[in-house]
Amino acid sequence: MSAINKLSVGIRKFHTTASRLRKYVELTAVRYPLLKRGNFSFLSDRHLGFFQSILSAHQVLTDELNDLSGYNVDWMRSVRGSSRLVLRPKTTEEVAAILQYCNVQNIAICPQGGNTGLVGGSVPVFDEVVLSLELMDEVISVDELSGVTIVQAGCVLEKLETVLHLSNLALPLDLGAKGSCQIGGNVATNAGGIRLLRYGNLHGSVLGLTAVLANGQIMDCLNTNKKDNTGYDLKQLFIGSEGTLGVVTQVALQCQPKPSSVQVGFFGLNSFENVLETLRLSKRNLGEILSSCELIDQSSLECVTKQLELRSPINNFPFYMLLETAGSNAGHDAEKLNSLLEILINNGTIVDGTLAVDSAQAKNLWGLRERISEALACEGYVYKYDVSVPIRQFYQLVDDIRIRLGNLPIRCCGYGHLGDGNLHLNITSHEYNPILLNRIEPFVYDWVGQERGSVSAEHGLGLKKRDYMEYSKSPTAIHWMRRVKKLFDPNNILNPYKIFPEQSSTD
Ligand SMILES: Cc1cc2nc3c(=O)[nH]c(=O)nc-3n(C[C@H](O)[C@H](O)[C@H](O)COP(=O)(O)OP(=O)(O)OC[C@H]3O[C@@H](n4cnc5c(N)ncnc54)[C@H](O)[C@@H]3O)c2cc1C
Known part of the structure; x- marks a missing residue:
């Protein structure tokens, strides 16, 4: 095993390259002509006057040229709304006043966190008012003994991580977008990320929360006990x-x-x-200290090194794996990892590799995995699929889609959270190409559906995947989800056009 000498510094913080920003983004209403605006009120001076009466000037943004564009376009620069108003409340009570008014006035709202979502859920489709949580970024309390941390929803994940480190605590989730995504956005998407293998998902780590309902009612479920079986959760x-x-x-x-x-x-x-064998033996031999097990294929590594000028310590393999352990005893952990590597090298399962000798090198290695999304976006338009598939079939989908697409795309690659059976299948082209899209969809969803996988493992459905919910949920489940939505938001003002497929009149 050679140590890493000169890896270029991959900054973990969220990046937006200038070339991506210059790219023109077509309006969602133009790109998806079948979408129809709901019967919501159009924003009037009277509405604006109300918002200005309950919020300070810097909390109400209306300047389309200077202020609004960033809130209307998603991170992938693949959808663009035309909202004329962004509201930035600072307290739960201000959120409640806004929603109560919007519900009565029939004004549609798009809640927005860090706007790093990858399914077109975080930006308006038409002219919905953007409700940004960015000013609600306070860490309210941290208890080192119990690990219970209370935080406002708009707190950026990386900021929260820094605060927790001061108390010797760590977050149960981590993801490449942590420099921009917010804890509220993470909760709203049930974000997974690179430590899910170790800590499980947010359904387990979130002890409680406060939510404002569509009618402005404040639902206080801010439980801080680990155990609470008093009725429905x-x-x-x-x-x-x-x-x-x-x-x-x-x-x-x-x-x-x-x-x-x-x-x-x-x-x-x-x-x-060999990848599967490494996963199997890592789980068995590392046990509780295994904290991440990620896969990168050759094409993904080629993209991240070329587009972002990162250096990989090893090259020319069809597959790469990034393994991380996290424990409390360096000697014990090193012994475990070394004996695993001895087995894997001796039986020829892994051919070459490197161990980071310090945290800077570890960060550089993580950059090769975490910055793939950003690198792919530099190639033009990205068709992104985030699926759960049975572990033995994990890479078969990439092989099958490559054969199906031939040389139509620039690139077809696969990477992801191998330890969780979560594949990120990505295909790129210079610009949005509906012919290519029709070759990919619904093929991908049929493939995943036949394997009884999930068409959205962690990014959610948003706007872009909403028509494919039925591949992973039964008609009965979808029916009851619609009933729940109707109960909580009878006027459908909260993020309309998202999650649910368009309903025909006979549904
Ligand atoms: C480089 C990169 C890497 C990523 N890696 C991962 C990964 O490993 N795992 C993963 O799961 N995701 C990943 N993502 C996707 C994305 O970062 C997550 O979905 C994240 O949780 C979104 O948080 P956000 O604050 O940016 O939310 P946004 O993108 O702003 O919003 C996402 C959705 O949540 C809603 N929402 C936001 N805030 C609130 C709130 N306070 N209340 C109610 N609804 C709200 C929005 O309406 C929208 O529907 C990655 C994205 C990028 C760009």
């Missing part, structure tokens, strides 16, 4: 609801002791069978 409904049931304003999280020993390794493998 209503907070779970908001986790993964993508802004369609209520606006999350506060979150109580179960945080974990910060690991004092972290090891990161990056390995090259010659076949997918």
